[in-house]
Amino acid sequence: MRAEKYKPYFTEEYLMGPNSIRLIDELLSAYPLHLNKESKVLDLGCGTGLTSFFIAAETSATVYANDLWIAAKDNSDRFKSWNVEGSVIPFQQDANELHFDISTFDAILSVDAYHYFAAKEGFFCGKILPFLKGGGMALFAVPGVKEEYEGRQNDVLQAWVGEDAHMFHSCSWWKHIIGEHADIAFVETWELHCFAAAWEEWLKIDSQYADEDRAFFESVIRKYSNFVGIAVKRR
Ligand SMILES: C[S@@+](CC[C@H](N)C(=O)[O-])C[C@H]1O[C@@H](n2cnc3c(N)ncnc32)[C@H](O)[C@@H]1O
Numbered sequence: 656m657r658a659e660k661y662k663p664y665f666t667e668e669y670l671m672g673p674n675s676i677r678l679i680d681e682l683l684s685a686y687p688l689h690l691n692k693e694s695k696v697l698d699l700g701c702g703t704g705l706t707s708f709f710i711a712a713e714t715s716a717t718v719y720a721n722d723l724w725i726a727a728k729d730n731s732d733r734f735k736s737w738n739v740e741g742s743v744i745p746f747q748q749d750a751n752e753l754h755f756d757i758s759t760f761d762a763i764l765s766v767d768a769y770h771y772f773a774a775k776e777g778f779f780c781g782k783i784l785p786f787l788k789g790g791g792m793a794l795f796a797v798p799g800v801k802e803e804y805e806g807r808q809n810d811v812l813q814a815w816v817g818e819d820a821h822m823f824h825s826c827s828w829w830k831h832i833i834g835e836h837a838d839i840a841f842v843e844t845w846e847l848h849c850f851a852a853a854w855e856e857w858l859k860i861d862s863q864y865a866d867e868d869r870a871f872f873e874s875v876i877r878k879y880s881n882f883v884g885i886a887v888k889r890r
Contacts, residue, residue: 657713658852664705667862671702673853675766678796678882679706681849682764683713686794686886690716694761697721697786699750700768704730704743710764711742719755721746722768750782757785763793769885770797770822779887780836787889789838796847799824799883811879815871826883833887840888847882 658680665674690696694716698707700723707720707730720730720743730745748754750772763783773779779793787793800823804811812820824832826844833842854876858869868876 657709661705661709664708665856665860667860667865669703669705670857670860672767672857672864672868673798673882674849674856675702675706675853676709677849677853677856678766678847679709679764681847682766682794682796682884682886683710685845685884686792688714688762688792688794690714690761692716695719695759697755697760697763699763699765699783700771701725701730702768704733704745706764706766707743708734708737708739711739716742716761718743719746719760720744721748721750721753723747723749753782753786755786758788760786761788761791763787763791765793765795765797767796767798769795770799770824774822774824774832776832777834779833780839784836784838784887784889789889791889793885793887793889795885797829797883797885798822799826799829799846799881800879801825801846801881803828804879812875815868815875823880824883829883829885833885838890840890841886843884843886845884847884850882853882 658676661676692715696716697719701707701720704720707718711718727745727747734740734743803825809820830844
């Protein structure tokens with residue numbers, strides 16, 4: 656796995672949850688992208704930009720690293736320290752109102768972020784699809800649930816994630832919510848295999864957030880949750 660090369664970055668400073676490198680590596684292994692130095696990739700909700708770094712290092716594309724909570728200046732400093740400032744460009748835009756030209760991106764990738772803003776009908780076709788070039792691919796990894804629990808996500812997950820429980824959905828729910836459009840060639844959703852590795856590497860981290868997750872790992876996280884992969888191909 657390519658993820659092994661990035662072990663020095665599996666630290667409190669860069670990880671914001673279950674290991675994002677495992678998740679992006681699995682997305683790109685399931686749907687290899689044939690990118691070149693003319694290609695542009697949007698990393699949506701990139702956090703500290705670790706996945707953007709991975710995409711730049713593993714492909715020759717230019718990566719637009721966009722996040723809401725992390726200032727572009729902080730990511731810019733990090734990209735310089737990682738020697739990728741020429742190929743990873745930081746942005747701070749809300750995914751609800753992106754200001755890129757339409758049909759800019761060969762690929763739009765998102766790890767552990769899409770569920771915060773896009774778990775609603777019509778969002779993908781209205782707010783994301785226009786920015787993908789014809790033939791482009793969107794690949795997302797979101798924390799989800801193994802089944803829909805018939806709307807009882809709150810009962811099952813609330814002790815762990817509180818009011819965020821409503822963001823957790825199953826593979827079939829995500830496939831439905833992406834929706835249909837004349838410009839979409841296919842939508843696939845599946846359960847990612849890297850769940851155990853991604854969680855194990857996060858739970859080793861010495862941080863308050865990892866401590867909180869550790870308390871619920873056996874009783875809630877491993878029992879009910881998963882990671883959902885979402886792949887959408889534009890015609
Ligand atoms: C759990 S962090 C994950 C960050 C990173 N992708 C990773 O896996 O380490 C979720 C990220 O989603 C971003 N986010 C949440 N709402 C957003 C929005 N409306 N627009 C853009 N990014 C958003 C946050 O800024 C945050 O960095």
